[in-house]
Every structure is written in C-alpha cells, then in structure tokens.
Amino acid sequence: MNKKLKLSDLSQTDLKNLDVVERYTNFAPVYNQSVDDWGYQCYRTAAEALHHYIPTDQPILDAGCGTGLVGQALVDLGYQNITGIDISPEMLAQAEATGHYNFLSLQDLSKTPYPFAENSFAAIACVGVFSLIADPTPVLQEFRRLVRPQGYLVFTQQEVLFKQYNYGKVLSGFEQRGELRRESVSDPVVYLPKREGYGDRKVIYCIYQVVDTED
Template identity: 30%
Template structure:
C-alpha cells in the first residue's frame, strides 16, 4: 500500500512522535490493527522501542514479525470486548487504517480508554470518508468520541483533516489524552 501513495502509517507515526519530544524509548505503545507493521516500522525509526502489535490475522502478524519492530504479537479482534490485557497497560494506543468497512466497531473506543494509562494518548488516523459512509460509523463514531469526552474520560488534543493520506484523499487524525 505504501507504493500506492498510502501515507497513513507515516502520518500516524509522526503524530505520535510529536507527542513525545523526549524519552520515546520508555513509551509503551499498542498498535491496533497493525497489519503488516507499517506503523510499527515508522515508530521504531522515530526512537520508540516498546511497541506491541494486535491484529486478528495471523498472516498479517507473521509479515509484521519479519520487520523485527514489535515486542509482542496479539492475534485477536479488537471488537469492544475486554482484551486479555490488564487496564492501564499502555502509554498510547495507535490505530491507523483500522476504521474501514468490516473492521473495528465503535465500541472498541471504550477498550482504548481501559488499556491506556491516565496521561497517555489515543492516536487514530483514517479516511473521513469511512466515518461518514460505513454504517457502523456514520452518526455514531464521532458522537461516541464526544460522549467519552463529556464523561471526562479523555480530552481532545486534536481532530483535524490532513491532505495526502492516501493518494489524493485526505485523512482525519484524532488525538485524545486519557484522563
């Protein structure tokens, strides 16, 4: 996909880098919907060291393993149910390209809140097109993000569109700080 002008992983990794000007080697990250590891590859180039990959496809995880960038490989659906991971485990959860048709359900946002330590971050990138056209997301995804914020569980740091996310298509980047 990178040869197809897919900049999502680079955008996601750059946004995460900018949240941590120092001490990236101590930041523990879960890359949800890691796929073949394109986000992890870029995080490591930015100086992050402790990155786990979660994806329901063992084939994808096997490819990601070959990149030599992840610590743990979790073969599971991120489907809103509790993962077999203790609360407040990660400093950040990143999701790039996970919100498309037939992928992550909205409910998984609450699991992000459970997994990230207070003071940590949720970083997500996708095409806004998916959020407005996929039945699971339209009228729900951004409302749930706002609802979680109104419950005081996280605080918006940024939510904005970025050009050139995938070819000529723009992306949308969400960054929330867990309270």
C-alpha cells in the same frame, strides 16, 4: 501489482458483514508494495504525531498492526517497547518478521477485552483499522482501559466513514463524560494520492488524551 488486487470499497460495504480475515488473507502478500505504490503515508504521519506526546522509552500498542508499517515508523523514531495485535495471521507473520515488536498477538479488535491489564500502555496507535469496524464505541472504551491516564490515542478514519458511523457524536460522548480529551482532529487529507480513483478520498487523524475519571 496493485492493479490485480480486488478489494471491496469500504464506503460501499456493510462493515457488520465484512470478513476482515478473508480480506487480509488476500491482501497480505502484496500489502506493503501496494500501499507504497499508492503513496500511502498514514502510518508515518500517525507515528510522528504520537512522538510529539510520548517519550520513546514508553510502551506503545499498535492496534491493528498489519504487516508492521507503524512499528517500523515508531522504531525509526526511537521507540523500542512496541506491542502489536491484529486479526490476520498472515499480516502478523509479516509484522513478526520485521523484528520491531516485543510482543505480537492475534486479536479481533471488535472483540473486547484484549489480553492486557488496564493501564498497560502509554499510548495506542490505530491506523487504518476503524475503517473495518462498524461500532467504534467498545473499541475506544477498551483503548481507554489499556492506556494510562494522561496517555494518548492516535487513530485514523476515512472521512466518509467518519460521517457515516457518526464519529463526531461518538467522540463528543466520550468528551462529555470526561473520559477523553480532544487534542486534535485534523482536516480531511488525501491518503492514497497515487491510487487510481482515490484522488478525492480523504482520511482524518484524531488525537485524544485519556482522562482519569477518578480525579
């Protein structure tokens, strides 16, 4: 099935001109089967990382929830209060069908603010989403607004895009301003081990704690 799927290579795509809705309208019907065939496990790895820091009774935002794979992984770990947002109506419909989310909303993550009060969540998981966003700064700023002080952000980015869009500099800026504290930034790891032509493609896992700038 995944051999018939035609997706532009994000490392060769101008993200400012990427039509994310169209991309996932086409991808949604075969998404879960495709990523399973490709050996994709980022959603599970990120959920397990978040579980290390956040109790299961706390509210979690799955930012860019897609078909609900992160939600499934969080539920498997015991989380019950999960909110999901995504830009694709087709992906959201699949997430809703899982029954794992307390609330779901259509949201373009590049358009801030999101429809939640500040300090609404104990953590945000954002998996496989920054690879579709040209400028991470306003998104990270919005994540800070939504996560309580001492809460956590767990997110991923492709290694090539991490470098291309200067994530090191962006994240260092948040640290230097005392807004985020780096917990860990992983070494790059292969994320689609079974997908033809992607054996050298790697992803980076980032975990940051939200700092209360009023302290």
